[in-house]
Amino acid sequence: xxxxxxxxxxxxxxxxxxxxxxxxxxxxxxxxxxxxxxxxxxxxxxxxxxxxxxxxxxxxxxxxxxxxxxxxxxxxxxxxxxxxxxxxxxxxxxxxxxxxxxxxxxxxxxxxxxx
Numbered sequence: 001x002x003x004x005x006x007x008x009x010x011x012x013x014x015x016x017x018x019x020x021x022x023x024x025x026x027x028x029x030x031x032x033x034x035x036x037x038x039x040x041x042x043x044x045x046x047x048x049x050x051x052x053x054x055x056x057x058x059x060x061x062x063x064x065x066x067x068x069x070x071x072x073x074x075x076x077x078x079x080x081x082x083x084x085x086x087x088x089x090x091x092x093x094x095x096x097x098x099x100x101x102x103x104x105x106x107x108x109x110x111x112x113x114x115x
Contacts, residue, residue: 002033005034006035006055007029007034008037008061013072016048017045020038020042020044020045021041024101026043032106033109033113037055037057049075052076062089065090087111
């Protein structure tokens with residue numbers, strides 16, 4: 001079907017903690033039609049803004065309750081980049097693995113592939 005959307009899933013803006021390969025969020029992204037743009041490192045690495053910029057995501061998922069998408073967007077702009085679409089997803093279904101993981105995948109698919 002549809003082309004996979006390159007995604008960075010961020011849990012925290014400072015420090016910048018993201019979902020890496022092998023994390024449960026990485027698996028949900030694949031099921032939902034996304035591609036984790038963070039290809040190397042730990043399951044939940046702390047990365048620099050430069051790593052996010054090199055990853056070239058089409059979407060950044062803001063998965064942290066205290067993180068304002070605008071703050072990360074401002075940080076990216078300060079590094080001379082145009083921020084990608086930043087989508088806040090603060091429902092617990094996206095923050096922890098559990099029995100609602102199927103719901104998380106369905107909702108994430110609808111978010112990544114609207115219409």
